[in-house]
Amino acid sequence: MLEIRNLKVVFQTDRGVVKAVNGIDLSLERGKILGLVGESGSGKSMTLLSILRLVPYPGKIVEGEILFEGEDLLKKSASQMREIRGKDIAMIFQDPMTTLNPVFPVGEQIRESLRVHNIIKPEKEGILGFLRERDRRKKEYEKVVELMEKVGISYPEKRYFSYPHQFSGGMQQRAIIAIALSCNPKLLLADEPTTALDVTIQAQILDLLRQINEVNGTSIIFVTHDLAVAAEFCDEIAVMYAGQIVEKGPVDKVIEEPKHPYTKGLLRSIPKITRKKEKLYVIPGNVPDLAFLPPYGCPFYERCEEAVEECKEATIPLIEVSDGEFVRCIKYL
Amino acid sequence: MYKVPLKDGVLDMENGTFIQIKNLKKYFIEEPDLLMKLVTKKKKRVVKAVDDISLDINKGETLGLVGESGCGKTTLGRTIVRLYEPTEGKIIFKGEDITEARGEKLKEYRKKAQIIFQNPYSSLNPRKTVRQILSVPLIASGVKDPHEREERIMYLLNRVGLNYRQMDSYPHEFSGGQRQRIGIARALAMSPEFIVADEPVSALDVSIQAQIINLLEELKEELNLTYLFIAHDLSVVYHVSDRVAVMYLGKIVEMGKTEDIFFNPLHPYTKALLSAIPSIDKSKRRERIILEGTVPSPVNPPKGCRFSTRCFVKKGKMCEEEEPELKEVEKGHFVACHLY
Numbered sequence: 001m002l003e004i005r006n007l008k009v010v011f012q013t014d015r016g017v018v019k020a021v022n023g024i025d026l027s028l029e030r031g032k033i034l035g036l037v038g039e040s041g042s043g044k045s046m047t048l049l050s051i052l053r054l055v056p057y058p059g060k061i062v063e064g065e066i067l068f069e070g071e072d073l074l075k076k077s078a079s080q081m082r083e084i085r086g087k088d089i090a091m092i093f094q095d096p097m098t099t100l101n102p103v104f105p106v107g108e109q110i111r112e113s114l115r116v117h118n119i120i121k122p123e124k125e126g127i128l129g130f131l132r133e134r135d136r137r138k139k140e141y142e143k144v145v146e147l148m149e150k151v152g153i154s155y156p157e158k159r160y161f162s163y164p165h166q167f168s169g170g171m172q173q174r175a176i177i178a179i180a181l182s183c184n185p186k187l188l189l190a191d192e193p194t195t196a197l198d199v200t201i202q203a204q205i206l207d208l209l210r211q212i213n214e215v216n217g218t219s220i221i222f223v224t225h226d227l228a229v230a231a232e233f234c235d236e237i238a239v240m241y242a243g244q245i246v247e248k249g250p251v252d253k254v255i256e257e258p259k260h261p262y263t264k265g266l267l268r269s270i271p272k273i274t275r276k277k278e279k280l281y282v283i284p285g286n287v288p289d290l291a292f293l294p295p296y297g298c299p300f301y302e303r304c305e306e307a308v309e310e311c312k313e314a315t316i317p318l319i320e321v322s323d324g325e326f327v328r329c330i331k332y333l
Numbered sequence: 334m335y336k337v338p339l340k341d342g343v344l345d346m347e348n349g350t351f352i353q354i355k356n357l358k359k360y361f362i363e364e365p366d367l368l369m370k371l372v373t374k375k376k377k378r379v380v381k382a383v384d385d386i387s388l389d390i391n392k393g394e395t396l397g398l399v400g401e402s403g404c405g406k407t408t409l410g411r412t413i414v415r416l417y418e419p420t421e422g423k424i425i426f427k428g429e430d431i432t433e434a435r436g437e438k439l440k441e442y443r444k445k446a447q448i449i450f451q452n453p454y455s456s457l458n459p460r461k462t463v464r465q466i467l468s469v470p471l472i473a474s475g476v477k478d479p480h481e482r483e484e485r486i487m488y489l490l491n492r493v494g495l496n497y498r499q500m501d502s503y504p505h506e507f508s509g510g511q512r513q514r515i516g517i518a519r520a521l522a523m524s525p526e527f528i529v530a531d532e533p534v535s536a537l538d539v540s541i542q543a544q545i546i547n548l549l550e551e552l553k554e555e556l557n558l559t560y561l562f563i564a565h566d567l568s569v570v571y572h573v574s575d576r577v578a579v580m581y582l583g584k585i586v587e588m589g590k591t592e593d594i595f596f597n598p599l600h601p602y603t604k605a606l607l608s609a610i611p612s613i614d615k616s617k618r619r620e621r622i623i624l625e626g627t628v629p630s631p632v633n634p635p636k637g638c639r640f641s642t643r644c645f646v647k648k649g650k651m652c653e654e655e656e657p658e659l660k661e662v663e664k665g666h667f668v669a670c671h672l673y
Contacts, residue, residue: 039538040509154626168627169402198401198565200624203609207623225538228568228611255613267613269543271572273595279550280543280572286508 001219002028002051002187007064009046009055016291020046020059022243025318028187028236033213033220035234035251037227037266041287043243044223048189051221052085068187087117090180094192096172100164106175107160110144113182119143147178151208170201177208181216188212188220194229206233227266231255236324239263242288242299245318249325259327261304298330306331351392351559352413352527357422359383359405359412380631382408384583385422387659390527395553395560397574397591399567399606401628405583406563407451410529413561414446415439426527444474447520451532453512457504463490463515464500470522489518493548510541517548521556529561534569546573567610571595576665579603582639583631585659589666599668602640638671646672 009021021043028034036044049055051066053073066073068089076084085091093099101109114120120139123132141160148156151174164172173193180188190209194202210233212218224230230237231251238248239262247260258264268281285303293299298311311330318326319333359382365375382405390396400406411417413424415431424432431442450456457466467486476482487497493514504512513533520528530549534542550573552558564570570577571591578588579602587600598604605622624643629635635642641652651671659669 039540170627199567199609200401200605201627202611203621203623226611227539228613231613232611252615256615266539269540270613271543271546271568272614273568273571273610273612275592275596277572280547282543282547283540286510 001030001069002026002221003065003067004047004051005065005067007047007050007066008062009043009050009059010062011059013058013291018290019243019293020290021050022293024064024240024243024245026238026245026248028219028221030186030219031213031217032236033222033234035230035237036221036223036240037225037230037237038240039225039287041290042240044240045191047240048091048191048221048223051189052089052091053081054085083117086113086180086185087183088185089187089189090183090185091189092173092176092180092191092193095196096169096176097164097196099176100172102164105161105163106167107141107144107148107156107162110147110175110179110182111140113179114140114143117183119183144178144182147182148175151175151178151181152204153178169197170204173197173201173205174208177205177212181212184216185218188218189223190220191223192225193222195224195226202229209233227255227270239266242290242293244299244328245326246300246328247326248318249322253322253325259321259325259332260300260329261306262300265303265305298328350389351427352390353423353425354386354388354413355423355425357383357386357409357412357424358420359408359417360420378632381583381634382631383412384631384634386583386585388578388585388588390559390561393553393557393559394575395562395573397570397577398561398563398580399565399570399577400580401565401606403628403631404580405631406580407531409580410448410531410561410563414448414529415442416448440473444523445525446527446529447523447525448529448531449513449516449520449533452536453509453516454536456516457512459504462501462503463495466504466515467519467522470519474523485522489521492521492552493518494544508541509537510544513537513541513545514548517545517552521552524556525558527559527561529563531563532565533562535564535566542569549573567595567607579606582628582634584639584669585667586640586669587667588659589663593663593666597666599662599666599673600640600670601644601646601672605645638669648672 004024004026007021007024011018011020024047036047038044046055050061055061061074120136120143122136144160145156148159153159153171153174167175194205197205209220213220222234234251237251237254238245241262247254247263254263258267265283269283271280283303288299296315297313298316301307301311314330316328316330318328321327321332361380361382362377364377369375386409398406408417412419419432423430426442434442464486467489468482471482471485476485486500490497490500495511495514534545537545553560562570562573574591576589577591577594578585581602587594587603594603598607605624608622622645626643629642637653637655638657641647648671657669657671659667660673661667662673
């Protein structure tokens, strides 16, 4: 359904060319949930934004293909893209407070998406066109109320006219999900949708997203830095580091038998609730500066505990180690 | 200054209660201005952020404080270090009542009790260099000699894992984790005995989070510190705390040893909170209890048990009318619930 091939996004900055996304291959089947995991600056959000072609200036997609149902999104015109955004592919952003417009009622913001994509078609214009507009508005209002109910906003008729600041964080995120769902998208891009929320609210939102996935068959790409959330929620996981995918595969394989030293390190550094408390593992060093990445060799080389001399030189491809499981590490070459 | 009457004449200063909070309340009162008063019938609103909390922190222990946003955990932390004036109640630090402390007395207290803030991006002044940021607490604690001050700053930076050569850099030149280290160095500058860590790692990435947690643990060992560790991430709290207090809507609903809270939770809210933690270990995943709705507003909290509006094991009328008290059900394990 979605296939990304060798995607590259660069930012031309004063400090040099920052390779935010450096050759990513991903594919997603209908009805599946894919988790993109990585630390801040690993390029996971940029990958997501490039699918909608929303990479902010001075970023640019310089190479690659993004095939959505067989068509390359990178070759579409601006107006074609506008039709796809929100309708076929919808997005949920990280911070609900800044996503909603504070000066419009929440319901109106959900209705806007219905209107823009002509979900409820106007009847033929005539002398009494203005009456039909009223009719259309009413139908849209009803649809919005239905959507709000579906995402679990209580008293939708009343809440339709509330402003975003009158909603709690979880409710705002629900409203945003309602906007995303308004056109019944085939693909939902979720950029850390629960990071700004509390655990109990996070559980509610994840439950809602899972329902949407099961009932509507919507595919989801779920970006998160929380491995535990990804482990519970996704079918497949891709771990990103310095603009590259270092490991991807079915969730059980990646979490239970991690192959790449970075994935192993990440998993070990999460505090766990087990009877025995030990000191937390720390991956040595820091995330490399993307502007000064060496042109060859493994970007994780300096922090890797299992590194060998060749890691510094070799350009390592994504290697298939078992069915559907890929690792970018020299040990598996 | 008022001295606390000691129970049976005993208050072990070395190992005993270090900080005692007694019936602490912090209300924020929002009064409508004159015009609003005349035009509308708006009444004043009282937000009961911290409502009647009593707890003890022992010397050398880490007390974890968990709860959802808006439950008053940050307010409690800030009130304890006297960044907020308590509305009612008492804060007793090493046997001395500092609730009303002013001037020199307060200054003395602040030398001993410091705070690390949540957001390393907004808690450092962007116009000041690290040297300037760290000098302020040093001057306040009486290090007048510039050379001595410089030495102290070098020592502090070194201690928190930063290079002293970065002394004259501005906060924006540091990453999030490094900034949090500066925040920790600032808190350490006073050589405190007690530190309130207000969500010190929640703005950081997993791998950085582990670094900061380890640093805090090392410092505790080395400098014999006592922490009040506030966080909403339960697995972090589990990792650092000796005891845990769970807050809901301005009140403590459960308190006890970390193991007791995590492996034998009694209050339904604690159970729900624990079940909501995502886990990477499949076998550890508990049956999820998904709480309906959101936390009610602290302006007019529900009558009776505050959790009664979302509770899934409610006993009926009693829960809605009577407010449960915090009772000791097992040794050192306190619960505020009518079920026990």
